[in-house]
Amino acid sequence: MYSDEGTNAMPKTPPWPLAACSLGLATVDGHGRPVADAGPDFWLAELAKVRGLGFDHLELGDIWLPIGDLDPAAVTALGQAVKEAHLDACAVHIQRRSVIDPESSADNLAYHHRAIDAAAALGVPIYSTGLHRPLTPAQQRALWFWTAPGPVDPTDPQTRALAVRRLRELADHCVELGMKLALELYEDTLLGTAEDAVRLIEDLDHDGIGLNPDVGNLIRLHRPVEDWREAYRRTLPHAVYWHAKNYQRDEAGDGSWATSMPSTLRDGLINYRDVIAMADAAGYRGPIACEHYGGDSLGVAAANREYLASLIATLPTTREDA
Numbered sequence: 128m129y130s131d132e133g134t135n136a137m138p139k140t141p142p143w144p145l146a147a148c149s150l151g152l153a154t155v156d157g158h159g160r161p162v163a164d165a166g167p168d169f170w171l172a173e174l175a176k177v178r179g180l181g182f183d184h185l186e187l188g189d190i191w192l193p194i195g196d197l198d199p200a201a202v203t204a205l206g207q208a209v210k211e212a213h214l215d216a217c218a219v220h221i222q223r224r225s226v227i228d229p230e231s232s233a234d235n236l237a238y239h240h241r242a243i244d245a246a247a248a249l250g251v252p253i254y255s256t257g258l259h260r261p262l263t264p265a266q267q268r269a270l271w272f273w274t275a276p277g278p279v280d281p282t283d284p285q286t287r288a289l290a291v292r293r294l295r296e297l298a299d300h301c302v303e304l305g306m307k308l309a310l311e312l313y314e315d316t317l318l319g320t321a322e323d324a325v326r327l328i329e330d331l332d333h334d335g336i337g338l339n340p341d342v343g344n345l346i347r348l349h350r351p352v353e354d355w356r357e358a359y360r361r362t363l364p365h366a367v368y369w370h371a372k373n374y375q376r377d378e379a380g381d382g383s384w385a386t387s388m389p390s391t392l393r394d395g396l397i398n399y400r401d402v403i404a405m406a407d408a409a410g411y412r413g414p415i416a417c418e419h420y421g422g423d424s425l426g427v428a429a430a431n432r433e434y435l436a437s438l439i440a441t442l443p444t445t446r447e448d449a
Contacts (some may be wrong), residue, residue: 143411143439144217145432146184147177148370148418149191151425162192167204174212180429185209186416187249188220194249195221195242202245209249217414218253218309218368219246225258225316226293227286239297247304253368253414254301255339257311258290258318271388271420273347279315290317291330302335309368311339312358314348321345321358328365337367343418346396347374347387355397356405363409371431372418373397389420392431403438 152173156165177185187194197205209216221242224235246254258280266272298308310318318324324338340362346352373395378385392399415435417428
């Protein structure tokens with residue numbers, strides 16, 4: 128539970144940290160070097176962009192910097208850069224490193240354990256990941272990767288048992304180091320629908336595991352999708368972390384076609400005014416990471432932060448921690 132310790136007056140709004148995702152940060156420097164090789168000065172310059180947009184909190188994603196491949200000295204330097212940028216790293220997010228990937232699951236598992244150690248050294252409370260795999264060549268060629276078919280997880284009992292065993296292993300490691308494991312909703316994985324995600328949480332049966340209910344990943348698909356209200360109703364009670372993004376969507380009444388494109392939180396299909404109220408009723412108080420694809424993703428994230436803050440400010444103040 129996040130709190131405003133050190134203040135005498137009770138805060139009016141729930142203390143949900145509103146964070147920037149790492150999307151929009153440069154992954155190579157001016158000399159073409161990958162960000163991992165560019166060094167702490169470059170990291171600080173990029174993090175300063177986040178602070179300059181008014182964020183206090185940041186999700187460190189390996190889409191920007193592969194945290195699991197950093198040596199201890201580099202992890203220390205990254206933590207110092209975050210501190211010098213006057214940011215709080217509220218989570219580490221690892222994507223496309225599935226522990227049941229048929230080609231690289233063992234390597235991915237080892238990477239996760241290294242990344243968990245790095246996350247703990249950085250002092251973050253949440254380790255977020257999922258079961259999605261690397262983009263296919265067709266997805267890499269597409270303007271928006273979700274418009275092309277991607278990998279599909281098998282659903283046989285052996286694969287499911289492997290997922291449960293390995294995710295519990297990661298959760299044990301996280302809990303040992305004072306963190307929680309958050310699992311992100313993502314299409315065509317064992318977390319591919321709200322029902323699937325809740326079922327996996329129930330199968331895992333681990334106090335150190337919760338959901339990252341990124342329903343935006345589901346409603347952008349160019350095929351029939353589940354109702355966003357029902358998806359949040361099912362998943363928010365299990366949430367420990369949350370990626371918030373939105374898409375405009377249009378579809379045929381007979382389901383024969385659908386299209387989508389990224390939007391601000393305010394202007395997309397999902398009504399975040401309703402969802403924030405649902406989250407409040409479910410008792411959610413964790414971080415919300417503002418995520419956006421395309422254009423000035425950091426700038427859109429900053430606008431989304433202000434919008435979310437305005438919604439949170441309208442919530443009732445009757446809760447004990449409100």
